[in-house]
């Protein structure tokens with residue numbers, strides 16, 4: 001049985017955590033998790049689907065204002081989770097006594113509860129996973145995806161982007177009409193915050209820091225030396241972000 005890990009306030013196994021982070025990478029958003037796995041009897045309305053591993057709920061509302069995310073953002077979260085091998089659906093208050101959220105089951109998780117396993121079958125059969133047996137209202141192109149397949153196709157997904165790779169990604173998103181200008185700007189800011197940088201550039205910055213310390217400079221001076229190495233890259237990213245609206 002996989003180890004249960006405390007992660008962002010909920011309980012999950014490592015495979016599910018990897019999948020969540022993979023989906024965040026795909027859509028450039030950071031999710032807020034409202035329910036994890038291994039939560040028997042935890043939330044009424046979940047019907048046992050969160051009792052075992054591989055289950056997670058993602059908030060579709062802003063934590064501070066309580067405002068519902070726009071439809072395009074809700075659907076991007078659903079697509080990104082499906083793309084990495086979750087069976088996932090947008091849930092809304094008209095269906096049951098629950099707030100708007102995305103309910104996701106990691107397909108192929110060895111620890112799925114029997115209720116979660118039944119939902120995976122529903123997903124494959126084009127259903128919404130609810131007792132009403134309604135039709136799935138999301139895209140169907142990833143129903144045969146698994147985390148292992150996605151990761152094999154994207155072996156370096158955890159590596160930081162170079163500015164050129166990042167510019168290509170933004171262009172690709174634009175070409176596919178996957179995002180409007182505002183969203184692309186949001187993506188660019190997200191990348192800035194996560195400080196996209198290559199391994200070489202990082203090593204160079206570390207060296208500048210070490211050299212300054214070795215030369216007897218203060219900690220503050222050493223930090224300034226490292227930041228000076230990274231600044232041109234950040235400036236380039238800022239420029240790309242600006243150009244994209």
Ligand SMILES: [Zn+2]
Nearest residue numbers: 056057103104
């Ligand atoms: Zn759920």
